[in-house]
Amino acid sequence: MQPQGKIVPVILAGGTGTRLWPLSRNSLPKQFLALVSDNTLYQDTLLRVPPGDDFLPPIVVTNTDFRFFARRQASEVGIEAVVVLEPARRDSAPALLAAAAVAQQIHGADCLVLALAADHVVKDVAAFQAAVQAAARVAASGRIVTFGIAPDGPRTAYGYIRPGAALAEGGHTVDAFVEKPDRGTAAGYVADGYLWNSGNFLFPAALMISEAERFEPELTGAALGAVARAGTDLGFLRLDPESFAAAPAKSIDFAVLEHTKLAAVVAGDFGWSDIGAWDAVREIGAPDADGNVTAGPVTLRDSHDSYVRSDGPLVTGIGLAGISVVATEDAVLVMPSDRAQEVKQLVASLKAARHNAADEHVKVHRPWGTYQTICRGERFHVKKIVVDPGATLSLQKHHHRAEHWVVVQGTAEVTVEDKVFAVHENESTYIPLGGVHRLANPGRIPLEVIEVQTGSYLGEDDIVRLEDAYDRC
């Protein structure tokens, strides 16, 4: 076996956590939200495996919709990630195998890969890193290591692992992976020393690929082919769509872990949670004397054991007991905390009823920054636009609307037809209906513009892009 070297973190960041609606939505899911600290879950995941003595620069796997979040949020915490784009959703096995192949291309065939979900919480980073080092010794002996978590109770929301024989390098073999149990079964598992299956892994890239080739040759071939024929696109590594599409959707557990004889488990106790639903978010929070966990503008009266969070309005409660309330600017969710798993079904029904708030956030992220509707009338629409320093919107025109722009922070470089001019703070300009125009921020601070659109049709689809730095023409 190869000597143990630095580890390549692979961060899987393509998921959409609808159980944490209304905060997590398709357009900006859980991993890219600051749910439990000032950083997003993805940023905290990156910071847990910082490039340095122990770790090589990370490889992030995500999809096209999230590519700018992945790059921007990494760079906000000072980390340069290789961002790999999945052309389609195929569950974790194809993504993880493709990332392993990319890791080999960059760091050599013998590299060790640490595969982490981007949306988990780890409270004790030192204990986590110690567990990674322990797992690396086991992996280097020719094992695919999974991280098992010592249960704090008979949870039914997690899969379990039955450890087998102790290994000389540390950890244990795996006797069995078992599905999410009912409560009685879970209590038995805990009594019998089972561990939670965290869904995070450490393995030699070559070993994972060779095992996958044995059990899932078609899937593995598709994933490796997608890497071999990948292209780069604005600095992203875009997996070949045709190759990748041929891979069946399968989790790495089903594809490899449950079949290989080389699985091992290393037990960890580092304050882990997959914060799969609001009850889990409450559990990792700091309760007050009445057992309430609150975040944002919240006032409670005679309430206990409740979770109340607002990212918008003032939220008040009287006599709440075991209730969860989550509020954003455009949506509110109220439920007994033990019904948190049903949010998934609720969101499905909202999607079926075509509620905007099911998928979209009020603030819409774009490669160049963000925009947010702040007022809407029948024949007008007011937005706040924030353009990142150095960023440029597409050269565009609209058939049905005119636009007034008032710069309220920074300096805009505005193109209208063949004129290019600066608009400073407290100045305004006007884009007539049909006028070819472009907005850019040549400065060093974010540019903030209030845009007042007027016209007979104000849909986002009334846009003709003539030139775009982000290939959206």
Place this chain on the structure above:
Amino acid sequence: MQPQGKIVPVILAGGTGTRLWPLSRNSLPKQFLALVSDNTLYQDTLLRVPPGDDFLPPIVVTNTDFRFFARRQASEVGIEAVVVLEPARRDSAPALLAAAAVAQQIHGADCLVLALAADHVVKDVAAFQAAVQAAARVAASGRIVTFGIAPDGPRTAYGYIRPGAALAEGGHTVDAFVEKPDRGTAAGYVADGYLWNSGNFLFPAALMISEAERFEPELTGAALGAVARAGTDLGFLRLDPESFAAAPAKSIDFAVLEHTKLAAVVAGDFGWSDIGAWDAVREIGAPDADGNVTAGPVTLRDSHDSYVRSDGPLVTGIGLAGISVVATEDAVLVMPSDRAQEVKQLVASLKAARHNAADEHVKVHRPWGTYQTICRGERFHVKKIVVDPGATLSLQKHHHRAEHWVVVQGTAEVTVEDKVFAVHENESTYIPLGGVHRLANPGRIPLEVIEVQTGSYLGEDDIVRLEDAYDRC
């Protein structure tokens, strides 16, 4: 006794219903909100006693803060009201006696007065009007008549009346007024034929005043003096502040009804509610098959017997049972429905903590229309301004801010320094810092303007009014 003529409705519209927070707030209370129909409670009250065969034009008593609501909302339903302004809050007796004196000035000393709260609900208007005619016959025989409501159960939120002997003209004498009982006592009252005290009255103006003079000479003198020395102000009748301030705060029940031997009660069954708290609002709503009453954008899953109302965000609930949720753009309230009385204490604690949402609405009403903050930054502030047809804002200037105006509906007449010019839909203008300016709507449809303020200080108090149609200089 005088022959029975037309009745003068007196609408008491000066209250602030904090138990219906977050909808009802000091700045726009319950009676001026559309809580149960497309009209506000005040408008429905006016429409219940329309000027015509039975009723004379109404007299409305309110305070300075609400004077423009009182006039505008009356005129929206085609009713011209005499609006009397209380200079201070003194409970119902001084207000009602002053209104009785005003009624005598306008309609003669012998007029009959029907005193109604502006914030009650009556479902069966025909039954209500029949009860009024029955009460008028009793009142004309020299009685102060109170409307008693046949209880639908042992409510503890209402005071009760024990009827005495039957009167020849109809109705009964009053044996006793009793305070809000506990549940057991209430059940006994219902069994013994007691009626709810609705707090609405019908009486000859002269009789009420003479009885009040007997029991409360000082209070009555103050109220009559305030009418005698009243002034008119933009068409409002403003009671003399010095005289009125001398009146002790006392309800008409305590001041007169509980002492006079001339009280009578007429029983009515017209779907009455004082909708004193959210549980009462729920009760007058139409429940669905699961017993839920909802209003606005609401989606419930597996919920029953709950009240969920939104005047803003999408509100969703899972597994709610007997829960009330009330959401507005800036505040959310969640509680078991049977804790509705505690909203008063909650609002008191929000006021103590200086939460804006305790008293202020997002949309601020002004004599000329409304404005609403739609976006706020450190050095800018965006408002939507709606100016009523024909209305004019004050001639003003600001020391610390410049303003951009974009007209999105209607036509503005803008004054800047010595220039007056029109700004049409889809046009904009700029008011420099320190510039004397005025905004007016010379047109026939509401004028809508998006205002972007920029500057170092953006408080509402940075305004120098040089001229104002509403006497606010």
